[in-house]
Amino acid sequence: MSSTLSGAQRTAGVTLVPGTRPARRRPARKRAAGLVGKVTTWLLVAVLVVVVCYPLLWLLLGSFKTQQEFLNEPFWSLPSSLALGNYVDAWTTGNIALYLRNSLVVVLPSLALVIVIGVAAGFALEILVWKGRGTVLLLFLAGIMVPGQMILLPLFSAYFELGLTGTLWPLIITYTATALPLTVFMMATYFRAVPREIFEAASIDGASVLRSFTAVGFPMVRNAVFTVALVQFFFMWNDLLIALTFTSSDELRTVQVGLLNFTGQFGATQYGPLFAAICLNVFPLFVIYLVLNQRIMTGLAGGAVKG
Amino acid sequence: MNDVLGDKKAIAVLIGPALLIYSLVMLLPIVWSLGYTFFDGNAISGFTFIGTDNLARLFTDENVRQALGFTLKYAVVVTIGQVALGYGLSLLYVFVLKNRSGLVRTLVFFPVVVPTVAVALLFQKMFEIAPQNGLVNSLIELTGGQAVDWFGGANTSFLVLVLLDLWRSMGFYAVLLFTGLLDIPEEVLEAARIDGATGATMVARIVLPLSLPVLLSSLIFSINGTLKVFDSIVALTNGGPGDATTPLTLYMYNTAFRFGDYGFGSAIALLLTLICLLVTVFIFRSTRRDLSES
Numbered sequence: 001m002s003s004t005l006s007g008a009q010r011t012a013g014v015t016l017v018p019g020t021r022p023a024r025r026r027p028a029r030k031r032a033a034g035l036v037g038k039v040t041t042w043l044l045v046a047v048l049v050v051v052v053c054y055p056l057l058w059l060l061l062g063s064f065k066t067q068q069e070f071l072n073e074p075f076w077s078l079p080s081s082l083a084l085g086n087y088v089d090a091w092t093t094g095n096i097a098l099y100l101r102n103s104l105v106v107v108l109p110s111l112a113l114v115i116v117i118g119v120a121a122g123f124a125l126e127i128l129v130w131k132g133r134g135t136v137l138l139l140f141l142a143g144i145m146v147p148g149q150m151i152l153l154p155l156f157s158a159y160f161e162l163g164l165t166g167t168l169w170p171l172i173i174t175y176t177a178t179a180l181p182l183t184v185f186m187m188a189t190y191f192r193a194v195p196r197e198i199f200e201a202a203s204i205d206g207a208s209v210l211r212s213f214t215a216v217g218f219p220m221v222r223n224a225v226f227t228v229a230l231v232q233f234f235f236m237w238n239d240l241l242i243a244l245t246f247t248s249s250d251e252l253r254t255v256q257v258g259l260l261n262f263t264g265q266f267g268a269t270q271y272g273p274l275f276a277a278i279c280l281n282v283f284p285l286f287v288i289y290l291v292l293n294q295r296i297m298t299g300l301a302g303g304a305v306k307g
Numbered sequence: 308m309n310d311v312l313g314d315k316k317a318i319a320v321l322i323g324p325a326l327l328i329y330s331l332v333m334l335l336p337i338v339w340s341l342g343y344t345f346f347d348g349n350a351i352s353g354f355t356f357i358g359t360d361n362l363a364r365l366f367t368d369e370n371v372r373q374a375l376g377f378t379l380k381y382a383v384v385v386t387i388g389q390v391a392l393g394y395g396l397s398l399l400y401v402f403v404l405k406n407r408s409g410l411v412r413t414l415v416f417f418p419v420v421v422p423t424v425a426v427a428l429l430f431q432k433m434f435e436i437a438p439q440n441g442l443v444n445s446l447i448e449l450t451g452g453q454a455v456d457w458f459g460g461a462n463t464s465f466l467v468l469v470l471l472d473l474w475r476s477m478g479f480y481a482v483l484l485f486t487g488l489l490d491i492p493e494e495v496l497e498a499a500r501i502d503g504a505t506g507a508t509m510v511a512r513i514v515l516p517l518s519l520p521v522l523l524s525s526l527i528f529s530i531n532g533t534l535k536v537f538d539s540i541v542a543l544t545n546g547g548p549g550d551a552t553t554p555l556t557l558y559m560y561n562t563a564f565r566f567g568d569y570g571f572g573s574a575i576a577l578l579l580t581l582i583c584l585l586v587t588v589f590i591f592r593s594t595r596r597d598l599s600e601s
Contacts, residue, residue: 041403045411048396051474052415058442059429071438075445121325128321129313136326143333145583147535149559149576153569154339155332157350177332180325199312209317238422240538241556245564256424260542271432278425285420293413296420301483304528 059282062275063087070271086272087280096277098251099258106168106254107236110175114183115229121180122187123217127199128209137188143181144305148241151178156245170246171254178242179232182306186231189302190224191217227299230292234300237285255281337580343573352567361574371575373550374558378582381465381554382533385472389529390522392473393480398510400481401488412485416478423475427542430471434458461551464544468552471539480525487521488514531586534579555579 062070063086064079090096124130125137151174159170194217202212218225243254253261262277263269289296344361346354365371396415400408418426434457435441444454457463491514499513537556540546546553546561553561555575563572 041399044399045404048411049414052418052478055429055433055442055474056417058433062432075440075442117324117328120321124318124321127312128318130315130318136322139334140325140329143329145531145586146333146337147556147576147579147583148537149556149572150340150580151333151336152560153343153563153573153576154336156564157569158336160350173328173332177328180329180333184325203311207311209311209314210320213317213321234420238420238424238538240424240541241560244541245560256422256538259422259424259428262428269438274428275432278428281425282421285422286417289417289420293416297413297416297482300419300479301486304479304483304525306528306532 056282059275059278062271063279065272065275067270067272086276089270089273090277090280094262094273094277095250095253095258096255096280099253099255100280102168102252102258103237103254103256106171106175107233110172110179110236111229111233113172113176114179114232115225117176118180118183118228119187119218119221119225120213121184122191123213125184126188126191127194127196127217137184140181140184143178144185148178152241152245159246165246165248166252168252171243174242174246175236175239179235182235182303183228183232185305186228186302187221187224190221194220227295227302230296231299231303234285234296235306340573340576343569344577346570347568349563349567349569354569357570361570362577364571365574365578370550370553370558371555371578374553374555374575375578377552378534378536378554378556378579381468381536382530385469385533385536386526386529388469388473389476389480389533390484390525392477393484393525394518394522396477396481397484397488398514400485402510402514408485412478412482414478416482418475419479421475423538424542426471426475427539430467430474431458431543434467458544459548461548464548464552468540468543471543472533472536475539476529480529483525483528484518484521487518487525490521491517527586527589531583534583534586555582 058075061079064082065073065086066080069077069079121140125133125140155170155174159165159173164170164173198216198220199212202216203209207215238256239254240256240260243257244260247253247257250261259277259281262274345356345358347357347360348354400412404411433442434444436444436454436456436459440448440454443457448454455463457467495513495517496509499509504513535556536554537560540552540554540557544552546557550558556579559572559575559579562568562575
């Protein structure tokens with residue numbers, strides 16, 4: 001507020017100087033109001049940027065601080081060095097390396113699987129002609145809103161009976177299945193935008209359905225497939241509920257579950273290693289975001305139905 | 308040619324795997340879970356049939372009432388906050404920053420992709436009081452205030468949870484609504500401008516009515532997500548202090564996996580699903596309205 005006022009005063013001062021820009025026909029009051037508006041805007045944007053960035057900056061700086069610096073120095077102090085000791089602690093003692101590996105081992109195959117079968121299903125539901133496809137599409141749609149809690153208990157029993165408990169298979173299977181509804185829904189939407197005539201022309205030219213899927217349909221929605229894969233990557237990577245339910249031992253933990261139990265590894269809170277561990281979880285995603293932000297934004301907005 | 312696009316074998320190959328996995332891992336468990344509601348016990352102790360006792364307990368259990376109350380309060384407050392804040396930001400992007408909004412938009416969106424667990428741990432340290440003050444309490448003391456034990460009380464815990472979710476998701480709703488605002492034809496705005504509409508009048512009389520459909524969809528997407536809140540609460544307060552911040556999702560999880568009561572856990576999950584179903588019906592209604600209007 002005070003700086004908007006001073007902004008107004010400053011313009012008032014400028015307009016009092018005789019002979020300034022007589023060519024401008026806008027009255028002085030309007031020009032002053034314009035400047036107040038500008039200052040308010042920049043103030044608003046500055047506050048916004050600080051609110052979003054400062055916690056992340058605090059996190060990054062904290063990951064280099066020693067325990068002593070955390071306890072004795074004020075929060076705005078900079079770390080005395082950029083030593084990577086905390087990262088080494090988090091990586092080894094804190095097991096973050098293992099957790100990251102588990103996350104990758106789970107997410108990558110699930111992602112590949114859900115894309116292959118999800119895109120095929122989207123194609124079959126939108127381009128191909130068969131009885132009951134409307135019903136099947138609705139069936140998939142219904143899956144988007146079902147909360148994970150509804151399927152956890154039966155799956156828990158089933159995986160136990162099948163002897164899969166104690167492996168990463170329950171996570172891979174569950175991620176693949178829970179990602180299917182949104183993938184199918186989004187792919188069906190993208191295929192809807194492709195003119196049907198293209199596929200009809202392909203079949204006149206003698207292409208079989210499978211061939212028009214692999215040679216025409218899939219390449220045409222390649223960009224969309226990539227976007228959907230990105231969206232699902234974030235949903236799987238950031239999941240806590242499913243990972244928490246099916247990781248029965250420390251060796252199986254994904255990075256989110258590992259982080260949740262991180263303080264337990266050290267006894268009392270060791271701030272440096274904890275901050276380093278959070279950074280190891282956040283900043284790889286930051287790099288991906290840096291490169292692909294526009295695509296991620298449109299993709300996630302397209303998947304908003306998931307809530 | 309529809310004979311080719313109707314090739315039964317090819318259809319089976321393309322839709323089969325998805326339908327099979329979806330049926331086995333989602334549809335079958337939903338039915339199975341419904342079955343659990345009629346039993347007491349768990350996979351290890353065995354099950355005994357108790358009829359509709361679990362469903363009846365939904366109406367009498369004090370914790371269910373508490374968790375349901377918290378879920379609804381949380382969903383309503385966060386949903387309104389998310390959409391209001393997102394709308395404010397989207398107006399800022401479209402009408403104030405205009406073509407220069409790209410960088411701010413991208414920056415404010417970033418927390419959306421940050422894992423909730425990481426955000427929650429960060430907020431836990433930011434609002435900490437013991438063993439030492441976090442960012443927020445340090446700032447409060449710096450300006451002469453008294454440090455607050457944020458996680459010691461129900462209301463302050465709730466406040467931090469709301470702030471966390473708003474910080475995390477405002478950029479998302481801003482982009483969602485931003486896309487909606489861009490769809491407003493420039494001619495309409497220009498006409499209003501010529502008629503002398505500016506600032507608040509413009510927003511209230513022209514922009515708001517025209518963005519009502521996308522606002523409504525955002526509200527429903529948002530409430531569908533906030534009803535299922537789990538990650539942030541588990542990582543930030545774990546339902547505490549006491550069970551003051553325990554939503555249905557967490558209460559179900561604890562009932563099923565900590566106390567081994569599969570039947571009642573399934574009953575709570577059913578309650579949650581029914582609430583989400585109600586919201587989804589609204590989604591379909593509203594999206595259909597969107598289509599017919601545009």
